[in-house]
Amino acid sequence: MFQExxxxxxxxxxxxxxxxxxxNDFFEELLSPKELRVFEKTVGIFERRWADDSITASDLxxxxxxxxxxxxxxxKEEIECLIFLSQTPDYKIPFTSNILQDKLGLxxxxxxxxxxxxxxxxxxxxxxxxxxAKSLKKGKxxxxxxxxxxxxxxxxxxxxxxxxxxxxxxxIVSAGDLNNNTTFLNFFSDxxxxxxxxxxxxxxxxxxxxESLNAIKDxxxxxxxxxxxxxxxxxxxxxxLREISISIEELLxxxxxxxxxxxxxxxxxxxxxxxKQIASQLKVEKEKMLLxxxxxxxxxxxxxxxxxxxxxxxxxxxxxxxxxxxxxxxNWGNLITNLSKTKIFDIIEI
Amino acid sequence: MKKVDFISGLAEELEIETTLESAxxxxxxxxxxxxxxxxxxxxxxNEFGVTLNADDLNEITTVESLIERIGLDKFN
Numbered sequence: 121m122f123q124e125x126x127x128x129x130x131x132x133x134x135x136x137x138x139x140x141x142x143x144n145d146f147f148e149e150l151l152s153p154k155e156l157r158v159f160e161k162t163v164g165i166f167e168r169r170w171a172d173d174s175i176t177a178s179d180l181x182x183x184x185x186x187x188x189x190x191x192x193x194x195x196k197e198e199i200e201c202l203i204f205l206s207q208t209p210d211y212k213i214p215f216t217s218n219i220l221q222d223k224l225g226l227x228x229x230x231x232x233x234x235x236x237x238x239x240x241x242x243x244x245x246x247x248x249x250x251x252x253a254k255s256l257k258k259g260k261x262x263x264x265x266x267x268x269x270x271x272x273x274x275x276x277x278x279x280x281x282x283x284x285x286x287x288x289x290x291x292i293v294s295a296g297d298l299n300n301n302t303t304f305l306n307f308f309s310d311x312x313x314x315x316x317x318x319x320x321x322x323x324x325x326x327x328x329x330x331e332s333l334n335a336i337k338d339x340x341x342x343x344x345x346x347x348x349x350x351x352x353x354x355x356x357x358x359x360x361l362r363e364i365s366i367s368i369e370e371l372l373x374x375x376x377x378x379x380x381x382x383x384x385x386x387x388x389x390x391x392x393x394x395x396k397q398i399a400s401q402l403k404v405e406k407e408k409m410l411l412x413x414x415x416x417x418x419x420x421x422x423x424x425x426x427x428x429x430x431x432x433x434x435x436x437x438x439x440x441x442x443x444x445x446x447x448x449x450x451n452w453g454n455l456i457t458n459l460s461k462t463k464i465f466d467i468i469e470i
Numbered sequence: 471m472k473k474v475d476f477i478s479g480l481a482e483e484l485e486i487e488t489t490l491e492s493a494x495x496x497x498x499x500x501x502x503x504x505x506x507x508x509x510x511x512x513x514x515x516n517e518f519g520v521t522l523n524a525d526d527l528n529e530i531t532t533v534e535s536l537i538e539r540i541g542l543d544k545f546n
Contacts, residue, residue, distance in 0.1 A: 158505045162512070279504070353504055354524035361511075361521055381543065393508050397515060 121307045122374050128250045128293065129301040132193035132261070132463040135289040135429040136184040137416065138171040139469045142270075142285075150278050156268070159282065161219045164392025168285030168417030175470065177208045178216045180288030181266035182223055183470045186434035187290070188262075189224070193288045193463055194292045199226050200259035201252045204422055205235040205245040207448075208268045212299065230380040238317065239388050239447025241265055241421025242289075243455050247305050260294040272319060274335070274344035275449050278352050283391075285417035289425030301461075304375035307453040308367055312415075316355045317448035321346035356447070360394050364402035371442075379404065383438035384431075388445045389413040389423035398444075421445065432464040471517065473545050477533055481515045492534045510536075518544050 138211045142158055144166060148214035151159060160166060163442055168194065202224075205216035215234035220226075231252070242265055249263040254328050266288035274278045321332040332346040344350065364387075372379055388397045392413050396462065399409045412430045419426060424443050428435060435441060441459050473492070481490040484501050496502055496510075511522050520540050522530075530536045537545060 148508065155503070155505065158485065158509065162505055162508050242476075354507070354527065357508070357511075362523070391514055397512065397521075401521075423484045 122371075123247060123250075123252060123305040124148055124239065124375075125250045125303045127301065127322065128253050128295045128303065130457065130459065130462045131292040131294050132188050132191075132427055132465070133289060133291045133428055134187040134191075134465040135422070135426050135466060135467045136180045136182045136187070137285075137286060137287040137426070137469055140170050140172060141167050141402045142170045143167050144282065144339050150281060151275070151388055158271055159244060163283070164411070165282060165417045170288060171263070171268045175258060175268070176210050177206045177268045177286070178204065178210050178220055178268035178289060180268070180470065181206075181264035181290060182220060183416065183468060184288045185220070185262060185264055185290035187465060187468055191465065192427040194260055194262070196224065196226050198200040198260045199230065199259045199262045200273055201231040201233070201249075202226060203233050203245055203249055203263045203267045205237055205241045205263070207420065208237060208265055208266075208271060209234065214249070232384065236292060237421060238425070238449060239390060239418070240422050240451045240453045241450065242424045242450075243305065243443060243445040244307070245451035246291070246419065246455060247307070247453070249291065250303060251302045253293045253295045255293060259291050263291045263293060263423045267422050268418055269349065272347070272349045274348040276343040276344070277348065278340065278342050280349050280351050283418045285308060285419045287301050287416060287419040287422040287426055287428070289422055300457050301441070303455060303457040304371060304377075304469045305453060305455045306367060306371045306374065307438070308363065310359070313355060313359065315448045316352045316359070316450055318350070319347060321444055324440060326378055356450070357394070359450055360390070361397055361401070362449065363452060364444060365398050367452055368442065368444055368454050371456060374383045375456055376384035377440060377456060382440045382442045384406070384435065384439060384441055385409050386427050386443045388447065389416065389427060390418050390447065420447065426467065428459065429467045432466070434460045435464060436462070459462050471545055473537060476517070476537070476545065479517070480510070480513060480533070486508050488534060492532065492537070494529050494533050496533065496536065497531060514540060
């Protein structure tokens with residue numbers, strides 16, 4: 121799907137991460153010193169943030185959203201729609217956006233909506249937020265993306281344990297004020313490979329049984345149960361190197377924007393090696409590919425907004441920014457927009 | 471590229487402590503794991519513009535089989 125929006129923009133963005141830093145030393149039982157060195161050199165993760173048991177994804181999202189309200193970026197009365205996007209919600213029932221409506225003190229005359237989406241989630245969520253904002257006569261959309269993947273991984277599984285981190289971001293989207301902005305998006309799905317990234321049990325296809333909690337050792341010695349996240353690394357790796365650069369080229373073509381007109385590329389921070397490979401496939405200078413995976417790891421749909429908040433000054437001084445999200449589903453999407461008038465706040469911690 | 475240069479570059483990239491030869495089975499190396507596979511993909515892509523996929527990695531055994539997959543015409 122290809123979308124084009126005129127006169128809709130990201131007004132403000134704020135991000136929040138847990139205070140607790142987990143360095144690679146934490147995983148010394150999983151990797152030898154040499155393996156760790158190769159991991160740091162290729163994947164590029166040195167540290168990630170993990171929430172304590174008492175902090176949920178919605179708590180991180182709440183803090184990010186409250187920051188926007190306190191900084192006078194939006195008044196509570198103006199928010200007509202609240203979108204919460206996560207794979208780690210507070211409950212199965214009810215959906216989390218309704219809980220946040222009350223906690224943030226938002227009015228009752230509001231549309232609350234949850235989206236279950238993964239690493240392409242920020243792009244999917246922005247598509248939804250832009251669509252709602254465009255339909256409003258007045259008012260704004262609050263879009264929160266939040267994840268605590270640390271709570272669904274097995275710390276004894278090398279294929280996932282070291283990769284993921286926690287975080288959240290809140291975004292205000294509105295139509296009108298920042299009027300001459302044009303945003304282009306495109307989306308793709310490959311449900312045939314849905315099982316490449318999954319939690320096998322706990323839904324209603326495979327309901328939880330006592331067996332779901334049994335830790336199973338795989339052929340590589342990784343231990344995880346059926347409520348933990350599993351990832352077919354080689355399949356996901358192949359997919360990103362096969363599909364992403366082509367989809368970015370397609371968006372550029374449909375948007376009539378030359379590659380050299382893009383000031384910066386904000387790719388989902390899944391793996392530094394993959395980002396560099398996509399840069400070389402696109403023949404784009406590596407300096408144009410922003411990175412902060414070193415400090416936060418892969419935070420799923422939160423990684424792009426965290427990257428925005430890590431690069432406030434240069435993004436406020438740029439015209440065309442391209443974002444690309446890809447991951448579970450399998451699903452991928454890209455977006456070109458202008459963030460020069462967006463109020464970007466420093467990352468906060470709770 | 472000369473095969474000998476490719477093999478020594480590969481040994482350096484994979485930080486292999488033993489001697490790497492045409493007949494060495496990559497999968498038998500202590501250093502072989504998913505991250506080594508990633509390093510291999512990056513090295514081959516940077517040097518030859520060839521992107522190896524998961525099927526290629528399953529099929530490749532020896533260094534010689536890797537060279538054949540990249541394409542013998544790329545070596546002299």
